[in-house]
Amino acid sequence: MSMLGLALPTDPRWARIAEKNLEEILVDHAYCEQKAASTAISLIVSFPEYTDLVSKMSELAQEEMSHFKMVHELMQERDIALGKERKDEYVGKIMKFFPKGGNRDTQLVHRLLVAGLIEARSCERFRLLSEELSDKKIANFYRKLMISEANHYTLFLKLARQYGDRQEVDQKWKDLLNYEAEVMKDLGKQQTIHG
Numbered sequence: 001m002s003m004l005g006l007a008l009p010t011d012p013r014w015a016r017i018a019e020k021n022l023e024e025i026l027v028d029h030a031y032c033e034q035k036a037a038s039t040a041i042s043l044i045v046s047f048p049e050y051t052d053l054v055s056k057m058s059e060l061a062q063e064e065m066s067h068f069k070m071v072h073e074l075m076q077e078r079d080i081a082l083g084k085e086r087k088d089e090y091v092g093k094i095m096k097f098f099p100k101g102g103n104r105d106t107q108l109v110h111r112l113l114v115a116g117l118i119e120a121r122s123c124e125r126f127r128l129l130s131e132e133l134s135d136k137k138i139a140n141f142y143r144k145l146m147i148s149e150a151n152h153y154t155l156f157l158k159l160a161r162q163y164g165d166r167q168e169v170d171q172k173w174k175d176l177l178n179y180e181a182e183v184m185k186d187l188g189k190q191q192t193i194h195g
Helices: 013-020 022-046 051-077 089-095 105-133 136-163 165-187
Strands: none
Touching: 013 022, 013 051, 013 105, 013 165, 022 051, 022 105, 051 136, 089 165, 105 136, 136 165
């Protein structure tokens, strides 16, 4: 288990692929930040009665959009246009883990756990980029981001435990991590943040 609780670490060869395709990585990363902001806003819209959730998600949406802006500025410096959004195969597979339906609290817990996992994996990828990239400016950029992503992952997990039964939530989290490890066996070969 890694410090993020992930059951399977990223194949180290992924960092080499990322290094050779930095433009692609930055474009994909910009969209990841934008989607993370959208997720936070979507949780506010879907669960407006949970006051604590709403205030935490409004802060998170702002932070994710500020990250988007930072990535986009880095791209502008390098003359990289945002380009079209890529399909995120990883997220698509992770979203399939929990069955659709259930009561509102269950739906909320499932969405929080999935969001927490995506943040944990992003954080792990950022750590790899911060350690492996020869471009020091980008490596330092990812080191800074890695720290805040780790906070996001713990925030989602804490909220899931707050709105669900602690034992049930912890079991679901464990099952989700094991499922994610299986998904990761087929990934690590693409020039995307989660690929």
